[in-house]
Amino acid sequence: MGKHLYEHDNHLVQPSGCYDTVGSTETNIADGFTMVAVGDLIVTRPLTKGRDLGFGTVVELLRDADVTFGNMETNLFDIRSFSGSPQAEYGGAYHISLPELGPDLKLMGFNLLSRANNHSFDWGVEGMRETSRVLDQNGIIHSGVGENLAQASAPHFLETPRGRVALVSFASTFTPMSRAADPAGEASGRAGVNALRLTRSVVVTSDMLESLRQIRNELPGFKLCQDDSDHIVLAGTIYKAGEKASYSYEANPRDVTDVLLNVRRGKQFSDFCIATNHGHEPGNWSQEPANYEQSFAHRLIDAGADAYVAHGPHQLRGIEIYKDRPIFYSLGNFVMDDLRTPVGADMFAAYGKDPRIHTDAEVTVSEMATGYETAPALSDPVFYEGMITVTRFERNRLAELRLHPIELGHSRRFANRGIPVLASRQQAKGILERVQKLSKPFGTQIAIENDVGIIRL
Structure with a gap:
């Protein structure tokens, strides 16, 4: 509410000549509002019931926030009763987990998830719908996919004691035929992801x-x-x-207009708005964002976003503070537990394996060891390092940003790899110094205190 409002008959009334503009982009949350943001969740099993190898400490950080946000790269359903099938010619792993992951994510503290990414339609429309149903049943707000473009691009809202939070999720990296479309004439709409097309x-x-x-x-x-x-x-x-x-990128003008419009819509009906993008550009090899992204992130904040969170390249990139709002150009991986995801026949063939001789795990390890044409091998330790970011606001302004380095067990055996724990002192120092260096071009200063990175305003 604007500062000119006063109480009258138990209602807030605006004096004559004073009004809040509908298009206000100001942050409007209660003091102490905190947002925890992490990167990609490639998780195929419930984690809170497993052996505690330091994961419990991570969960404590996730639970102690008004908003706990991550990018969901896994479909949720029981494959034994599932009526759908993998998307044609995907050529990679089809990310899947049992429905039991839904309540487990809630137990970890997640209450807001982005869904627009290049794995959203690994299992087609049926997989998208089943995943949405599981998340809805567990009270986890999610955005970025839908039965048509209007649904996929719409902001979704989370109610918290310190304010209402909007999420607008889109993807600049997505698989062919997974882009959502609206009806046109006699043609019905197409289910899919909210896409930001790049040339x-x-x-x-x-x-x-x-x-x-x-x-x-x-x-x-x-x-x-x-x-x-x-x-x-x-x-x-x-x-x-x-x-x-x-490489140089140019965003599709119509998609840019739609995303900015939905960010504005989201902020008009909320107190705090998060815009989030899943993009691998210019490639997983790059520690710098694509050349279009900084200016676009600024436009998103100008339109009303209180935070911009990017993920996709599976490694950390720099942090920028623009108009007292955080911009995370990539938070890397939070979980990379790809144990139960079935490997398609196309992927067996791509890595010279035979499903009558080799196992899914052997194909996955081969993929991680060799990488893609334009990406380094995913077995590189850099892909097993990430951060839990805790952003705190006071008086509607960013007060402090804390960066907790995590590691996903690069040296562990395959069956135990990919689960986050807080990084050791030496590894935390290396992670934070790398993020310091990557953030310096944006004018961001990061202090390191007790193995935690701190940005103060």
Whole structure:
């Protein structure tokens, strides 16, 4: 409520000439409001009933917050009675866990989850619906998928004692045919994820661009239809001239408009709004965000977001404070427990394995050891390090941000790997120093005290 309101007959009344604008982007939560944010949850079994290898201390951090948020990359259903099937030609692991994970996530403290990512439709529409049903049954608010684009893009709301929280979830990395669409004419809408489409260009030097132009001009079927002095299209890839080889991204204007609109809608009906993106760009190898992301994150906050949380590349990236609001460019992995996820026939073939001879675990280990074409091997220790971030607000302003380094057991045997515990002193120091370095270009100063990173305003 605005400061000009006063009480009259047990109601709040605005004096003449004073009003709160509908489009206000101000934070409006009670003092002491805390948000815990973590990265990707690739979790295939309930964890709170397992052997306590330090996980209990992690859970205490998750529970002690008004909002505990993460990115859900797992589908929830019992495969023995499931009526759906994996998406065609996915070529990877089909992330799945039993419905028992729903109450377990609630027990851990999670009350808000993003759903828009490249695993949301591993098991098609049926998998999406079953997962939504399990989360709904356990009172966990989630956003980012739906029966059409309007549902997938809409903000969803969590009620807390210190204020109402909105979540707008979208994905810049998503699988083919998983993008949600609205009805058009006689065609019904398409269930899917709230997608932020990106056009990628490969930046090369002027000499490289001229060589590529010569190749293109020799190919059959080429016809020059416009001035292409600063760029060319070759075999479906856009090449642009620049100072050095790199990747450049441009977000789809319509998708940008839709996301910004829903952030504004979310803030108009809440006290605190979180915008979250799942994107692997420019690749899992990169510790820096894609070149479009900083300006877009700023636009999201200008539209009303009180925090921007990104995930997807499976490793940590820098932190920025913009207009007293936190921007996390990647929080890495929180859980990477991929034990029960079945491996599809396409993935067996991709890694030269035979399901009559090899096991799912052997294919998964092979994948982690070799990596993808544009990504390092997922067995690298950097993918087994992450952070639990605790953001506290006072007087509607960011007061303090605490970073608790975690490690996921890179050195453990396969069956025990992927469960987070607080990092040892030496490992915590290494993680925090890396985040210090990655955050420095954004002007963010991080102090290290008792194995915890602290950002104070």
